[in-house]
Each structure stands twice: as C-alpha cells, then as structure tokens.
Amino acid sequence: MAKIEYSALVNRIKGRVSHSVLSNWKGMGIIKRHNSGVHQPRTQKQTEMRGMLNDLAGEFYALTATQKGMWDSYVAMIAGAMTALNAYVSFNQRLQKYFPGTARKTTPPFTPATPTFPNTVSVTAIAAGDFCVEWVTPVAATLTAIVDYWAMPGRDTTINPRWTFGGSAGADALLVAIATAYPAGTVLKFRVRMIDSDARVSPWSHILSATAL
Numbered sequence: 001m002a003k004i005e006y007s008a009l010v011n012r013i014k015g016r017v018s019h020s021v022l023s024n025w026k027g028m029g030i031i032k033r034h035n036s037g038v039h040q041p042r043t044q045k046q047t048e049m050r051g052m053l054n055d056l057a058g059e060f061y062a063l064t065a066t067q068k069g070m071w072d073s074y075v076a077m078i079a080g081a082m083t084a085l086n087a088y089v090s091f092n093q094r095l096q097k098y099f100p101g102t103a104r105k106t107t108p109p110f111t112p113a114t115p116t117f118p119n120t121v122s123v124t125a126i127a128a129g130d131f132c133v134e135w136v137t138p139v140a141a142t143l144t145a146i147v148d149y150w151a152m153p154g155r156d157t158t159i160n161p162r163w164t165f166g167g168s169a170g171a172d173a174l175l176v177a178i179a180t181a182y183p184a185g186t187v188l189k190f191r192v193r194m195i196d197s198d199a200r201v202s203p204w205s206h207i208l209s210a211t212a213l
Contacts, residue, residue, distance in 0.1 A: 052096065053089065059104060060088045067106055074108035091199045098146055098168060098195060109198035115143050118192045121205045129180040129212045133166075133190055135205075136174070143171035143194045146201075147178060152187040161189070186212045 060068075071084035078087075087108060095102045120136035133147050148163040166178040171194060182188065189209055194202040 052093070056089045056092050057085065059092075060085050063088075063106060070107050074112065078112050094195065094199045094201065097165060098144070105199060109200055112200070114200055115194040115196045115202040116140070117202045118145065118194055118205045121192050121208060123190045123208045123210045125210045125213045126177075127213050129182045129184075129186075131178045131180070131188070131190070131210055131212075132175055133178060133192060133208075134175040135171075135192060138194065139172045139174065141170055141172045143196055144168050145171050145173075145176055145192055146195055147176045147190060147192050149178060149180070149188050149190045151180075151182055152189065163191070166190070180212065182212045184212050188212065 060071075063071075068084060071088055075082045075084055075087050088105075091105050091108070095105060116138040118135045118138070122134050124132045124134070126132055131149075135145065146168050147166040149166045150161040150163050166180075167176045169176045176192075178190075180188070187209060188211075189207050191207050192205040
C-alpha cells in the first residue's frame with residue numbers, strides 16, 4: 001500500500017486510475033490495487049454467516065427509535081470507530097455463536113465494561129485427542145469461559161489462523177473439557193476468554209500449546 005503526502009495545491013485525492021484505487025483513510029491518502037474479482041465463497045458455513053448478518057442488520061433497522069438511540073449512546077462510550085449497527089450485530093453474533101437459541105439482545109449493556117481476564121490458564125492433553133483447559137480466576141458464577149482452538153498439522157505457523165470454538169463452562173467450574181479427533185502428535189493452540197450475561201467479553205488469554213496424545 002502506497003501513501004500520498006498532500007501539498008498546498010493538492011489536499012484530497014479519490015478515485016480509480018488503471019489498476020489502482022486512490023482513497024482517504026484516517027486523514028491519509030492511500031493507493032491500493034483494484035480487486036476486479038471480488039470473491040464470495042459459497043460454502044454452507046459462509047453462506048449461513050452472510051445470511052445471519054443480513055438478518056441482524058434487518059432486525060436492527062426494525063428496532064424502535066428509543067432502542068436505536070440506546071445503541072447510539074452505548075457506542076459513544078467506546079473508543080474507536082463503531083456504529084450502533086456494528087455493536088448490535090457484534091453482541092448478537094456472540095450470543096448466537098456461544099449460546100444458540102438465546103433471545104436477541106435489543107438493548108445494549110449499561111456500560112462497556114468487560115469481564116475479568118482469565119488468569120493462570122493451562123492446558124493438558126488427556127488422551128485420544130482430548131484436552132483439559134483450566135484457569136485459576138475468575139470464579140464468578142455469572143461468567144462463562146469460552147475456549148477456542150486451532151490445530152497445527154505439520155507445525156502450521158499461520159499468522160492469522162482460523163480459530164474453532166471448542167467449548168464453554170461456567171467460570172466457577174475452573175475447567176473446560178475439549179474433545180477433538182486429531183491424531184497423536186498433532187500440536188494444537190488454545191485461548192480462553194470470559195463472557196458475561198450481557199454478552200460482553202474479556203480480552204483473550206495468552207495462547208497455549210499442547211500436543212495430542
């Protein structure tokens with residue numbers, strides 16, 4: 001990606017030139033290669049995801065003016081660029097992913113505070129591709145621990161891996177059992193975070209490794 005420095009004569013640039021697209025981003029002029037073939041994979045999972053996003057967007061626009069105003073007020077308390085629609089979709093995606101069948105969250109939490117970060121996290125390989133992920137704190141019964149994992153067949157070192165939801169349990173359980181079908185010797189990575197009843201999430205824990213037995 002190239003950057004453009006403005007002068008007294010040129011203070012804005014926008015549009016397409018040949019195979020490049022010129023635009024503004026956070027006050028800077030940038031040049032990007034034009035993608036002439038936008039790819040939208042049609043796997044079942046990806047189609048379902050796009051369908052869910054469309055449904056959530058439609059539901060947001062169907063909210064009352066008061067409800068939309070509450071989401072607007074909520075995002076105003078969050079640092080960074082996020083719209084009320086973004087927040088509505090984000091919260092309800094989490095609910096659908098971790099608690100399928102949960103009723104839609106039509107109003108935001110009172111504050112953007114996050115749950116307590118999971119501490120002293122560890123993972124142990126048990127047998128036949130099964131693992132046990134544990135933590136020491138928090139232990140609040142109002143929180144749920146979420147565990148994601150990704151496998152490294154052949155010691156894959158992907159920078160942005162595709163994480164898979166492994167399992168969940170109440171924070172007071174202090175562990176989540178993860179069952180996989182990976183053969184012995186497969187290295188897996190794990191991460192943990194907490195989610196509360198308002199669908200607010202803590203940051204992810206540090207990433208841990210374990211080898212299937």
